[in-house]
Amino acid sequence: MNSNEVAPAVRSILDAARERPGGDERVAVEDARSLPAAFAAAEAEGRTPVVAEVKPTSPTTEGESDADPVELAEEMVAGGAAALSVLTEPEHFGGSVEHYERVREAVDVPVLRKDFLLEEAQLDAVEADVVLLIARFLGDDLAPMIEAARDRGMQVLVEVHSEAEVERAVAAGAEIIGVNNRDLAALEVDLGTFEEVAPAVPEDATLLAESGISTPAEVRRMREAGADGLLIGTAIMDGDPRENTSEFVNA
Numbered sequence: 001m002n003s004n005e006v007a008p009a010v011r012s013i014l015d016a017a018r019e020r021p022g023g024d025e026r027v028a029v030e031d032a033r034s035l036p037a038a039f040a041a042a043e044a045e046g047r048t049p050v051v052a053e054v055k056p057t058s059p060t061t062e063g064e065s066d067a068d069p070v071e072l073a074e075e076m077v078a079g080g081a082a083a084l085s086v087l088t089e090p091e092h093f094g095g096s097v098e099h100y101e102r103v104r105e106a107v108d109v110p111v112l113r114k115d116f117l118l119e120e121a122q123l124d125a126v127e128a129d130v131v132l133l134i135a136r137f138l139g140d141d142l143a144p145m146i147e148a149a150r151d152r153g154m155q156v157l158v159e160v161h162s163e164a165e166v167e168r169a170v171a172a173g174a175e176i177i178g179v180n181n182r183d184l185a186a187l188e189v190d191l192g193t194f195e196e197v198a199p200a201v202p203e204d205a206t207l208l209a210e211s212g213i214s215t216p217a218e219v220r221r222m223r224e225a226g227a228d229g230l231l232i233g234t235a236i237m238d239g240d241p242r243e244n245t246s247e248f249v250n251a
């Protein structure tokens, strides 16, 4: 990976990620909650599968939410979220592993650990149902990181932004794939990215559309393009998280 090809904010995120320590001991997750099963259950109940994100701030957000992550998470679940995503990146997103632990303890849906993981030991910072691994940043380390996460009992969401990255993700063994509409080189969002890249994802993979989804019409657009589920942060955090989640779930 050439970190010069990404926006300065992303370079700063990666520099911080390289410095972050791992856990003291190897974790083993015995009771990981299945993300595909949670999506299937939502579908069976007529809900659009939404992964609602607890995202206190970000490089593209003004200000920082000081709301309690557990209260936010409970509101999102009450609004019908099939799963949650919790930022554990502290420097640029206001997240923490403590937020993750408290949220996972408080809810019974699968919880994605959203971070910029670069080293195997960083998987050991907290027991997680699902971890995000970003194809662009892991290069040849993608397959060993997927294996290391699975060895610990975690599911893996592999994030891609192009057809070439889909091919790499599939070759590395990815079964849950998220197409990020946010270009990490320029931090611009284009929902056309999902429409362009989704056809390259194998039918049997669980496919998520990530980033920039801000209206029910955009949820429907992503679903028509093949999304099994949607990852939505900013548009749920902005205002009433329960009402916002419910609007997307019932899109």
Ligand SMILES: O=C(O)c1ccccc1NCC(=O)[C@H](O)[C@H](O)COP(=O)(O)O
Binding pocket: 009, 010, 053, 055, 058, 059, 060, 061, 180, 182, 184, 187, 210, 211, 212, 213, 231, 232, 233, 234, 235
């Ligand atoms: O959200 C950002 O500003 C951001 C900047 C740099 C790298 C990653 C970033 N976001 C990470 C994410 O994956 C999003 O939090 C997630 O997909 C939700 O996106 P959104 O619904 O647009 O908040």
